Amino acid sequence: MNYKIYSKNKASHFIDIECNIENIKIDEIELQLPAWRPGRYELQNFAKNIQLFEVFDEKGQKLQTSKISKDRWKIQTHGAKTITAKYNYYANLVNAGSSFVDENILYVNPVNLCIYAEGYINNPCTLELYKADNQEIAGLNDQHELENNRVSIAFNDFYHLADSPFIVSSNLKHDFYEVGKIKFNIWFEGNLSREYLGRIRTDFKKFTEEQIKLFGEFPEKEYHFITWILPVPYYHGVEHRSSTMQVLGPDSQDFDELYIDLLGLASHELFHTWNICKLRPAELLPYDYTKENYFPTCFVAEGVTTYYGDLMLYRSGVFDQKQYFKELEAYYKRHFDHADRASQSLVESSWDLWLDGYTQSIPDRKVSVYHKGAVAAQILDLHIQRISHKTRSIDNVMELMWQRFGKSENGTPLKGYTMQDYQDICEEVAEESLDWYFEKCILGTESLFDLLNEYLQDLDLQIVRSEEDLVKLEIIKNN
DSSP states (O other), X not given: OEEEEEOSOGGGXXXXXXXXXXXXXXXXXXXXXXXXXXXXXXXXXXXXXXXXXXXXXXXXXXXXXXXXXXXXEEEEOTTOSOEEEEEEEEOBOOSTTOOEEOSSEEEEOHHHXXXXXXXXXXXXXXXXXXXXXXXXXXXXXXXXXXXXXXXXXXXXXXXXXXXXXXXXXXXXXXXXXXXXXXXXXXXXXXXXXXXXXXXXXXXXXXXXXXXXXHHSSOSSSEEEEEEEEOSSOXXXXXXXXXXXXXXXXXXXXXXXXXXXXXXXXXXXXXXXXTBXXXXXXXXXXXXXXXXXXXXXXXXXXXXXXXXXXXXXXXXXXXXXXXXXXXXHHHHHHHXXXXXXXOSOOHXXXXXXXXXXXXXXXXXXXXXXXXXHHHHHHHHHHHHHHHHTTTSOOHHHHHHHHIIIIIOOOTTOOOOOBOHHHHHHHHHHHHTSOOHHHIIIIISOOSOOHHHHHHHHGGGTEEEEEOTTSOEEEEEOOOO
């Protein structure tokens, strides 16, 4: 499959797409637009943004097209060996998982707007883009310059293309650093002074090195932090196999305050390069873009990552102790102040992400796989450290998970993990049964307030409730 993405009328906010499919040997072929995107486990029905959709053979003759579901088309090929789908997509929304176009910028998450042909999803594909002389392309590796300001990029398969967001703009600011042979690019769109790039580069390199030290390697040859700074309040990031797309704001905010958000988001998303982009639940291998992909372990994908995002900033020296404790208190409050009495367990809320995971639910129903998941991860970490006299930790759990279920050698396919696999490795590291932990913290619905406090004593910390029943974190004073 070969794609062209451009915009004939940027002011209209429509992006134009051409998808060329060759070597067709059947009389009917089905074309699918993804119904959701990795990193956000809810149906988003991107097809609602398509205005026009037509398909042509190699002679330019229009082919018969019928829609067989909300985002799937059946094409009668009439013997055509090559077909080209031509359609447009309304892109007037800016968040970390959307697409947008106007006179100044082309921002694309390909999973929003690139169709694929049934039976071709694993085939190599190419993307062709146009950029003006004063524009750069952020987010894409191995860009090959063509004539007339065109650029071509090759992808291993549709999954690779779908997971590769990019920005084409004349306003991009760029810097980079290297860890070993890996290049880490830092891209900013929006209102950010270049004077901050040196500070950002230094701190990003610190937490990157700390994360690589945990896993022992980085699974990509090049990486891109892409951040769009908006004039309005915003906080959103999405992980991808070799990049992250982040949207933050407002640009009028004091930079030091905005910077804390940037660091927290970037460290979290980088950790996902291992934990979910490669180290993935078995139920998500491969992604099925046509429907919900239910799985019970999002507390591992998001909760463990939330815990590590701030921990890595602290261990690398980017955060001091005061800032780290402030971040701990933030997710304690988000869980205990709002979901401590919820009727769902972490497993149930992982499953129900597809139902209402990203919207306000009825009272006391669901928990956050991010916030309660992080609390559960910290309890596991502190328990393993306590029983092993700090010779082992959750680091060893994630290292073993990576080696057995995330790491790919010599092109071997990824092997997804199950809930039982995760418990088995936790118990292997702990060298004891952890049935109590999984029953109470993962499968149970009772409050973790007292249990967390029991383990926080090892850090000379405690959480307390105010008269208003709100949680705050305190340092235990030594007598």
